[in-house]
Amino acid sequence: MSEAGGPFDPRANAPSETGGGPATATSRPGEFEIIERYLAPLASDPGAAGLSDDAAVITAEPGTDLVVTKDALAADVHFFADDPPGSIASKVLRANLSDLAAKGATPAGYLMALALPSDWTADWLEAFVAGLADDQDRYGITLLGGDTLKASGGLTISITAFGRLPAGSIVRRSGAKPGDRVFVTGTIGDAALGLALRFEPGKASAWGLDDAMAAHLADRYLWPQPRTTAAAAVRRFASAALDVSDGLIGDLAHMASSSGVAARIGAADVPLSPAVAQASRIDPAAFEMALTGGDDFEILASVPEQSCDGFRDALTAIGVPVTEIGSIEAGEGIVVVGRDGQPMTLAGTSFSHF
Amino acid sequence: MSEAGGPFDPRANAPSETGGGPATATSRPGEFEIIERYLAPLASDPGAAGLSDDAAVITAEPGTDLVVTKDALAADVHFFADDPPGSIASKVLRANLSDLAAKGATPAGYLMALALPSDWTADWLEAFVAGLADDQDRYGITLLGGDTLKASGGLTISITAFGRLPAGSIVRRSGAKPGDRVFVTGTIGDAALGLALRFEPGKASAWGLDDAMAAHLADRYLWPQPRTTAAAAVRRFASAALDVSDGLIGDLAHMASSSGVAARIGAADVPLSPAVAQASRIDPAAFEMALTGGDDFEILASVPEQSCDGFRDALTAIGVPVTEIGSIEAGEGIVVVGRDGQPMTLAGTSFSHF
Numbered sequence: 001m002s003e004a005g006g007p008f009d010p011r012a013n014a015p016s017e018t019g020g021g022p023a024t025a026t027s028r029p030g031e032f033e034i035i036e037r038y039l040a041p042l043a044s045d046p047g048a049a050g051l052s053d054d055a056a057v058i059t060a061e062p063g064t065d066l067v068v069t070k071d072a073l074a075a076d077v078h079f080f081a082d083d084p085p086g087s088i089a090s091k092v093l094r095a096n097l098s099d100l101a102a103k104g105a106t107p108a109g110y111l112m113a114l115a116l117p118s119d120w121t122a123d124w125l126e127a128f129v130a131g132l133a134d135d136q137d138r139y140g141i142t143l144l145g146g147d148t149l150k151a152s153g154g155l156t157i158s159i160t161a162f163g164r165l166p167a168g169s170i171v172r173r174s175g176a177k178p179g180d181r182v183f184v185t186g187t188i189g190d191a192a193l194g195l196a197l198r199f200e201p202g203k204a205s206a207w208g209l210d211d212a213m214a215a216h217l218a219d220r221y222l223w224p225q226p227r228t229t230a231a232a233a234v235r236r237f238a239s240a241a242l243d244v245s246d247g248l249i250g251d252l253a254h255m256a257s258s259s260g261v262a263a264r265i266g267a268a269d270v271p272l273s274p275a276v277a278q279a280s281r282i283d284p285a286a287f288e289m290a291l292t293g294g295d296d297f298e299i300l301a302s303v304p305e306q307s308c309d310g311f312r313d314a315l316t317a318i319g320v321p322v323t324e325i326g327s328i329e330a331g332e333g334i335v336v337v338g339r340d341g342q343p344m345t346l347a348g349t350s351f352s353h354f
Numbered sequence: 355m356s357e358a359g360g361p362f363d364p365r366a367n368a369p370s371e372t373g374g375g376p377a378t379a380t381s382r383p384g385e386f387e388i389i390e391r392y393l394a395p396l397a398s399d400p401g402a403a404g405l406s407d408d409a410a411v412i413t414a415e416p417g418t419d420l421v422v423t424k425d426a427l428a429a430d431v432h433f434f435a436d437d438p439p440g441s442i443a444s445k446v447l448r449a450n451l452s453d454l455a456a457k458g459a460t461p462a463g464y465l466m467a468l469a470l471p472s473d474w475t476a477d478w479l480e481a482f483v484a485g486l487a488d489d490q491d492r493y494g495i496t497l498l499g500g501d502t503l504k505a506s507g508g509l510t511i512s513i514t515a516f517g518r519l520p521a522g523s524i525v526r527r528s529g530a531k532p533g534d535r536v537f538v539t540g541t542i543g544d545a546a547l548g549l550a551l552r553f554e555p556g557k558a559s560a561w562g563l564d565d566a567m568a569a570h571l572a573d574r575y576l577w578p579q580p581r582t583t584a585a586a587a588v589r590r591f592a593s594a595a596l597d598v599s600d601g602l603i604g605d606l607a608h609m610a611s612s613s614g615v616a617a618r619i620g621a622a623d624v625p626l627s628p629a630v631a632q633a634s635r636i637d638p639a640a641f642e643m644a645l646t647g648g649d650d651f652e653i654l655a656s657v658p659e660q661s662c663d664g665f666r667d668a669l670t671a672i673g674v675p676v677t678e679i680g681s682i683e684a685g686e687g688i689v690v691v692g693r694d695g696q697p698m699t700l701a702g703t704s705f706s707h708f
Contacts, residue, residue, distance in 0.1 A: 049526060049528075052527065052528065052612055053457070053526050053527050053528070053596070053612070054423055054453040054456065054457065054527075054596060054597065054599075055421045055422060055423040055453050055454065055457045055459070055517075055524070056421070056422050056423070057419045057420070057421055057422075057524050058419065058420040058421075058422055059419055059420075059521065060414035060415060060416060060417075060418055060419060060420065060521070061414060062414060062416045063414075064414055065411045065412065065413055065414060066411070066412040066413075066414065066420065067409045067410070067411055067412075068409060068410050068411075068412055068465065068498065068499065068514075069408055069409040069410070069499065070465040070466075070467055070499055070500045070501050070512075070514060071467075071501050072467035072469060072501045072503055072512060073503070074469055074503055074504065074505055074506045075506050076506045077503060077504045077505075077506055078503070099408040099409050100409065102408065103407070103408065103409045105409070111422065111424040111514055112424075113424055113425075113426035113467075113512040115426060115428055115510055115512075117507075144422065145422065145423065145424055146424045147424050147425050147426045147512070149426055149427070149428055149431060149432070150428065150431045151428055151431075151506075151507055151510065152428045152429050152430045152431055152505075152507040152508035152509075152510065153471075153505055153506040153507010153508055153510075154506035154507055155506075156469055156505065156506065156507075156510050158424075158426060158467040158501070158512035160422075160424060160465055160514040163409075167413065167414070170409070170411050172403060172407050173406065173407050173408075174403070174406065174407070242407070242408060243408065245408075258406050258407070
């Protein structure tokens with residue numbers, strides 16, 4: 001864990017500031033104390049050296065590859081600054097774990113750069129770290145290192161996560177072949193509708209949702225559930241896979257274009273929770289939002305026909321719901337066949353925040 | 355390279371915004387285009403899959419360990435937003451390479467999360483990427499993956515860098531033993547005084563610096579020179595090492611406390627450039643700033659007495675200046691013997707930006 005920030009720090013060295021010494025003007029912990037008190041307990045791997053050094057060691061395991069991914073989230077862009085701190089911690093960590101799972105990798109550890117805004121509090125940090133600690137237990141990973149710094153705007157968190165898999169067995173987006181079947185785990189659209197409710201709570205009654213349904217959607221937005229247990233089945237059976245983070249349709253389009261193929265799915269086959277199904281019955285825009293909204297953290301996979309039974313059985317055996325939603329074809333582009341049997345026209349099929 | 359941001363994006367999904375589709379309202383490239391046009395050309399390693407996937411593969415090399423480090427920098431905290439884009443790119447990348455070098459590792463690759471502020475321009479991004487490309491050539495590394503997102507404040511860049519070394523050979527901060535000698539590469543204080551000049555250009559004449567000296571200091575602040583070529587010598591001869599990023603005195607204190615030893619150095623032995631030597635002759639505060647200021651990115655190492663000649667010879671042979679500045683002793687704490695032979699009292703010996 002590096003203590004970067006001080007030495008570079010234009011402000012810390014600015015004559016107009018009070019200087020670069022440890023902040024004693026407030027009761028908040030200084031950077032070294034943040035590392036020692038809050039973060040070092042997360043770093044039980046010997047390679048992390050208790051965060052007492054500038055780098056961690058990851059030992060090579062013969063016959064395995066390391067898979068590495070990096071997702072960063074920023075306040076007011078990817079989450080609300082007043083979301084529960086534990087949810088923010090889980091969201092950024094699990095976004096990375098979801099990527100690993102879709103590639104077929106078993107999580108091994110992570111590094112984190114934590115850029116704290118000027119109004120952070122010790123209570124907030126404590127709750128954030130507690131969220132990380134819970135997830136470390138849940139997913140069997142530990143913190144390997146990172147950096148803490150002062151954000152120039154709101155909270156920004158960057159995580160680099162590592163997983164392992166047998167050498168050469170990573171599942172790419174680009175392996176889909178005509179004739180493969182398309183599967184997705186879990187249900188689609190819950191997080192997107194949960195986010196929509198966050199902006200417009202009144203939609204819950206407009207969509208005819210009861211309290212439990214609305215709570216389900218909010219929960220799925222705040223607490224992604226990456227499919228880490230599905231990694232082995234993905235590795236064994238899938239020809240291509242990615243996690244649904246940009247929206248089902250957008251991510252299917254990514255898979256198709258990376259693979260140089262076309263894809264066709266049936267909208268009626270897309271698995272929906274009771275809440276999303278209810279909203280979609282009343283409001284076609286809600287259904288479209290579910291298909292394109294993102295933040296699902298389910299796994300979208302193409303599977304060769306002869307492996308479909310194996311894939312389904314392997315996931316069912318470990319309690320991961322999986323649904324066949326379409327097929328891969330020669331050509332390019334994707335077609336979503338609507339519930340009326342006609343191709344759907346969707347307003348936005350992938351998102352960009354620029 | 356993940357396209358995170360869109361799907362999560364509260365703003366992109368906010369009813370009050372124009373929506374989450376690719377930004378066509380401006381002439382700036384969208385997120386996918388940033389990745390494809392600007393970043394993918396940096397990713398020549400096959401494991402990066404041309405940034406077309408959510409994760410990269412790092413192949414295990416039997417008998418080697420991976421060393422991994424993460425340093426993040428934020429505008430107005432670690433650099434000035436109007437610094438040359440290439441300098442910002444180099445600063446964050448080289449800060450990470452400096453950590454690897456001090457641990458004895460050879461750089462292998464990096465991931466980057468790039469959080470762009472709302473006022474970024476294509477020209478800026480082009481210059482930033484050109485800086486990364488130059489450094490990739492210089493240091494023999496490539497981009498493996500990462501994330502691009504909208505910053506909620508100013509520009510923030512988080513890099514995770516990987517290096518390799520023979521298994522078990524990482525050089526920690528914690529290995530210094532009484533009797534070891536203390537060495538530092540290059541010269542100390544240039545970047546700190548360069549930063550001070552950035553705030554108060556008038557100091558150049560107050561310190562009696564000619565234009566070349568002032569330019570040298572500014573250059574050392576903008577363009578750190580990590581000692582990547584010294585990694586093998588550090589690994590072979592040093593008992594402990596770290597890079598000088600928090601200031602020579604502060605980092606020596608880190609080494610001493612991690613190792614459970616004391617350290618004594620002679621201020622007069624600390625290697626200074628002509629510019630820092632000149633400023634220090636006129637202004638004792640400049641000398642103190644040099645010893646405590648940081649951002650040097652030189653390597654501070656403890657070396658057992660029998661290995662000192664080997665260490666010096668190995669570095670000299672590759673053109674890396676190295677100077678013996680003191681010794682490790684039993685006990686705790688550090689003593690800096692001033693040029694008058696008396697222990698110096700230094701106002702701030704390490705920095706924190708909180």
